[in-house]
Amino acid sequence: MSNLVLKDINKIYPNGFHAVHNFNLEIKDGEFIVFVGPSGCGKSTTLRMIAGLEEISKGDFLINGERANEKSPVERGIAMVFQSYALYPHLTVYDNLAFGLTLEGVDEDVIDEKVQRIAGILGLTDYLDRKPKALSGGQRQRVAVGRAIIRQVDIFLMDEPLSNLDAKQRVTMRSEITQIHRSTHATTIYVTHDQTEAMTMADRIVVMKDGYVQQIGTPEELYFNPCNLFVGGFIGEPPMNFITGKIKGNDITFDKNSNKLDASKTRYKLADGDVYFGFRPENISMKPIENGYKIHALATLTEMLGDSTNIYIEMDQDTVILKVDPHDAPKMDEEFDFYLPYDKVYLFDKESENVLKEK
Numbered sequence: 001m002s003n004l005v006l007k008d009i010n011k012i013y014p015n016g017f018h019a020v021h022n023f024n025l026e027i028k029d030g031e032f033i034v035f036v037g038p039s040g041c042g043k044s045t046t047l048r049m050i051a052g053l054e055e056i057s058k059g060d061f062l063i064n065g066e067r068a069n070e071k072s073p074v075e076r077g078i079a080m081v082f083q084s085y086a087l088y089p090h091l092t093v094y095d096n097l098a099f100g101l102t103l104e105g106v107d108e109d110v111i112d113e114k115v116q117r118i119a120g121i122l123g124l125t126d127y128l129d130r131k132p133k134a135l136s137g138g139q140r141q142r143v144a145v146g147r148a149i150i151r152q153v154d155i156f157l158m159d160e161p162l163s164n165l166d167a168k169q170r171v172t173m174r175s176e177i178t179q180i181h182r183s184t185h186a187t188t189i190y191v192t193h194d195q196t197e198a199m200t201m202a203d204r205i206v207v208m209k210d211g212y213v214q215q216i217g218t219p220e221e222l223y224f225n226p227c228n229l230f231v232g233g234f235i236g237e238p239p240m241n242f243i244t245g246k247i248k249g250n251d252i253t254f255d256k257n258s259n260k261l262d263a264s265k266t267r268y269k270l271a272d273g274d275v276y277f278g279f280r281p282e283n284i285s286m287k288p289i290e291n292g293y294k295i296h297a298l299a300t301l302t303e304m305l306g307d308s309t310n311i312y313i314e315m316d317q318d319t320v321i322l323k324v325d326p327h328d329a330p331k332m333d334e335e336f337d338f339y340l341p342y343d344k345v346y347l348f349d350k351e352s353e354n355v356l357k358e359k
């Protein structure tokens with residue numbers, strides 16, 4: 001069992017590029033942490049510093065209270081699954097799973113029992129005699145995960161392990177990894193650029209951008225209380241809508257749109273200035289509500305998805321998406337009213353992009 005502490009961790013590559021800035025995080029024993037952010041934000045670099053594959057330029061990394069900056073990956077008690085499965089092509093599934101244990105000189109009977117157990121958990125029992133080239137992408141990925149968890153390490157690191165799989169396999173493997181984590185309780189750090197993976201798997205999510213941590217929190221905290229425009233737009237699908245506007249007194253106006261709303265109804269302390277007015281596509285009602293804005297709109301495009309319909313409208317110079325029940329959806333080019341609850345509005349300062357302070 002392991003808890004991890006990252007204290008002011010920085011990575012400056014030999015070419016002078018500062019890839020990670022003052023990363024601070026305490027990870028509790030058995031926690032499932034997801035690093036999420038767009039390509040190049042520094043999530044793999046941070047994971048590789050934790051793994052011991054990349055030197056920590058500045059800061060302290062502690063495992064169970066003990067400084068581990070200089071420890072090798074093996075001394076850290078870490079297993080890692082990469083995006084490329086890195087299986088041994090000439091070995092069978094059985095031997096790929098057994099490889100680490102064989103190297104450690106573990107008894108053959110013990111190895112067999114562990115391989116059979118892991119193969120059972122991962123649905124690989126029927127494929128133990130096959131070589132990797134005779135497996136599907138999903139099956140290969142399961143072997144890679146199996147090879148890592150068979151060693152029963154305390155810390156399990158995964159770098160975009162599902163990115164080579166198709167959409168359906170990703171959904172299946174997502175829940176399998178969650179199940180495996182439930183049964184092993186290994187402290188897990190999982191890197192992805194996919195917010196759905198982050199939201200569905202994590203105990204806590206670390207959102208990164210340009211080498212800086214933007215926000216750390218549970219999926220609920222990030223969804224309901226994003227600290228800035230980036231987190232608001234990154235978490236949630238379709239993303240949060242943002243409309244540029246101006247606050248003057250209690251009013252918010254939108255440059256090209258005739259809508260003028262009473263901003264004092266929101267939960268924020270107001271000050272005159274430019275803001276982004278944010279709301280989530282799913283947080284609107286097509287029927288009148290008591291505590292909400294009534295907004296008139298024109299449907300420029302509708303997308304029927306089965307369980308919901310996305311309606312595209314233009315507000316100010318911004319395209320806005322509304323997610324509604326298909327039975328309530330207007331037709332394309334139809335004018336309609338929708339209702340936005342006051343407490344579902346987010347206001348962000350236009351310059352700093354931080355959420356405004358609440359009352």
Ligand code: ATP
Pocket residue numbers: 013014015017019037038039040041042043044045046193
């Ligand atoms: P991706 O999802 O594309 O893997 P990432 O968030 O994991 O992105 P990193 O791989 O951590 O990003 O890279 C962070 C930044 O550091 C990038 O701008 C990358 O170009 C840079 N970088 C990575 N490795 C090196 C290196 N060896 N030398 C210099 N810069 C590097």
